[in-house]
Amino acid sequence: MNSHARNISPVIRQLDEDTANRIAAGEVVERPASAVKELVENALDAGASRIDIAIEEGGKRLIRVIDDGCGMLPAELPLALSRHATSKIDGSDLLAISSFGFRGEALPSLGAVGRLTITSRRRGSDGAVITVAGGRLADPRPAAANCGTVVELRDLFFATPARLKFLRTERAETQAVAEAVRRLAMAEPYVGFCLTSDGREIFRADAEQGELFGALTMRLTRIMGVEFTDNALPIDAERDGIALTGFAALPTYSRGAAVAQHLYVNGRPVRDKLLTGALRAGYMDVLAPGRHPAAVLFLTCDPQLVDVNVHPAKAEVRFRDPQAARGLVVSALRHAMVGAGHRASSTVGAATLQAMQPRVSHGPVRHSAAAIRAGLDLQAPHPPASATTAPAPQPGFAEAPSARFEPVEDLRPDPADDAPLGAARAQIHENYIIAQTADGLVIVDQHAAHERLVYERLKSQAEANGIAAQALLIPEIVELSDADAARILSVGKDLAALGLVIEPFGGGAVAVREVPAMLARLDAKALIRDILDDLADQGASDRLRARIDAVLSSMACHGSVRSGRRMTADEMNALLREMERTPKSGQCNHGRPTWVKLPLSDIERLFGRRD
Structure with missing residues (x-):
């Protein structure tokens, strides 16, 4: 018997909107980091040049995102909190997607499981504020506001308390939020980011200047560290309408886990099996067992060649020609390593010098009795030696050799x-x-x-x-x-x-x-x-x-x-x-x-x- 057939006369009913929103929110908002990711992506889509993020208690108590983007009109605020309402696509072509968001699910989902407040003003218009708590929407009200948008989410999952039991510690959730912000900041070097946790700044990346590759290098240096950029190979290749740029570290600059691998498709951070497999293949036979490459790679192509509408979290993509994308990554990485020749990472030499540093012992120093006697003899007064009498050797020590220079052959530079x-x-x-x-x-x-x-x-x-x-x-x-x-x-x-x-x-x-x-x-x-x-x-x-x-x-x-x-x-x-x-x-x-x-x-x- 089918174990699912518990009721032989099931009744089909329409779920109310609040329940449907809370169910849908489970796909979009898994944890505070998911909420931060969605809100920051909305700010980027709005053309923000600076984004400030503040969280409290790992994001469970408060998430606030402030941007200086285009903002919204008062009449648009209720519509923004309606499911499947968006300004980013018109629905005519689901493959021509160039923005981060397009499903119209993030804000309604957040409002269904938390207490959400949005304050926004578009240049030349009045500011307004709207609130929604547990899916219950209030009317918009006038409010004083700068140009841009402030989204404040309090008490995440208060409407679905069972979800709170599946969250990790505040420290782990804070780290996940910081990682989400860093991943987005890598792809947008001309946008400034600031993240504070419980009033303490934990991440900051000011907007970079100059041409794109230079700005990207500076941003990656801030986020990944100078050791990464010093030991990374520039990647710039194109094939079959797909361009690949970024940096891949030398094989000797590797990590113990896949924590330094960041892949982007049309500026969107993704975790795609095809691309991570291509990254491993590119480093085949040059990595020690148990080591993982470090890389930041950006694939850019016509939106028609890739489908980002695979999962509500938009972390997975499908390429129209997956082998072309994979082949480009593998060949570009191998070509870069061939071009690197005999290079090895500078961290190897630094580790060697660190190992050569003298180790200072903080424990008690014990000397032998003979050494102590020799030390006392050296401190005892001795009569001055005459010009014709050589000084007697000190007890416990061999006679010191005389210092002299020996003639050597001319050492010419090689x-x-x-x-x-x-x-x-x-x-x-x-x-x-x-x-x-x-x-x-x-x-x-x-x-x-x-x-x-x-x-x-x-x-x-x-x-x-x-x-x-x-x-x-x-x-x-x-x-x-x-x-x-x-x-x-x-x-x-x-x-x-x-x-x-x-x-x-x-x-x-x-x-x-x-x-x-x-x-x-x-x-x-x-x-x-x-x-x-x-x-x-x-x-x-x-x-x-x-x-x-x-x-x-x-x-x-x-x-x-x-x-x-x-x-x-x-x-x-x-x-x-x-x-x-x-x-x-x-x-x-x-x-x-x-x-x-x-x-x-x-x-x-x-x-x-x-x-």
């Missing part, structure tokens, strides 16, 4: 000092090359560096000659559903280019005819099912490429210079010069840095030579 990675000067512990540059020194992990060089060489050879395929004596038959068989066969040409040849075998089955020769013990059935999972989740799969790259990486590891091998000066310098010519040589195949640079100024600070 031209390689001006090279990015400098000239090799020494090898220590048979694994680390010490190179001198014009303004510091470089430490290179010889095995990690050579491993990346060999790996990139093997990949170039594989791309030039193709992936060798090996025919199976007996084709492996994989039983699939009709839909899965059609999906895997649709990418058959891409798989064949990587050495995996599949053919239809009747019904929902496919036959695996050839496999990549380097994958000797390939479980073709498991691989195909994994690829299908990727296709269903992200619309594309890099799983086979990742397996081939893993084999090439293993071959490179075994074929590179091993730790413990002594290298001549010529060999070390040849390695440095090849690193400078090889893309992605700033990190090994496992994502670890291959070299660290220590500026001379920082080294001098270690020895107290510079403040």
Whole structure:
């Protein structure tokens, strides 16, 4: 029996408007951060140049958003609080959407679950205020107001108290609000933002000046930090009517979680599986396990090429040609990292210098008895030594050597000092090359560096000659559903280019005819099912490429210079010069840095030579 059929004679009834609004509000307003996001987006759509946000108790008690946008006429206020009323579209074309909001649901939803007050004035008109509490709307009243709009939401979810039980702590809700404001501020560098929590300013970003890319760089520096912009690669690419701009950090500047990934489509912040999957694919084989890339990327295209009307929260989008969008992101990221050459993030050197700082012990210092006696002897008075009598050595200490200068050969500057990675000067512990540059020194992990060089060489050879395929004596038959068989066969040409040849075998089955020769013990059935999972989740799969790259990486590891091998000066310098010519040589195949640079100024600070 159907468990849902509890009433064999159900009665269909029309829900009252208040109930319908509270139900709809659950889709739009999940938490205070959702309310702040909707109100700030409305302010941006109104053309605001400055937006001030104030919250109390994590947004549960108060959310106030003040903007200097175009404002509203008194007669428009009641209409603004009606469901599906909006000034941003006329309904003729739901694909031609260029504004943040367009559904006409945010303000009615907020008024249905909280106490909402809107005060607004349009230039050349009188100001007015209107209130709504729990869906009960009052008449607008005249009010003194500046040009723009003030939206004040108090006691969020007082009309639906059950929702309050699902909110997190005030601190967590405050952090979520701040993150929502930061994400919107990144995309609007010419708009000033200020966020206060319980009277304390927690975020501020004044409007930037200058051309767009420079203004965006300054805004990202304020929000993401100077380390991000110093270690980020500029992205600027276009394909099939889609433009991609922004910044992507070097692989060695990575994070332990996906907290520094910000993706935008036509200025709208989104959390899209297709784009996050493309971001991971772009960093494939250059990140250490468990690390995540940092990036701020903006995709811009004709609104007709993307559907933003997928979910009421408008955080998901659908592209008309998803593979074009994904391919653009992947290729642009890989091209940028190839162009970066041997670069590694500056944070690696900073971490190295931090590790070299002397550690001060705050515990009691204990000296041996011999050291104490030697110290007392040094403090005891001694008779002056004559000119012909050498002073006797002090008890407990060896005789100090005399200071003298020995003649040395003329050390002329090495031209390689001006090279990015400098000239090799020494090898220590048979694994680390010490190179001198014009303004510091470089430490290179010889095995990690050579491993990346060999790996990139093997990949170039594989791309030039193709992936060798090996025919199976007996084709492996994989039983699939009709839909899965059609999906895997649709990418058959891409798989064949990587050495995996599949053919239809009747019904929902496919036959695996050839496999990549380097994958000797390939479980073709498991691989195909994994690829299908990727296709269903992200619309594309890099799983086979990742397996081939893993084999090439293993071959490179075994074929590179091993730790413990002594290298001549010529060999070390040849390695440095090849690193400078090889893309992605700033990190090994496992994502670890291959070299660290220590500026001379920082080294001098270690020895107290510079403040």
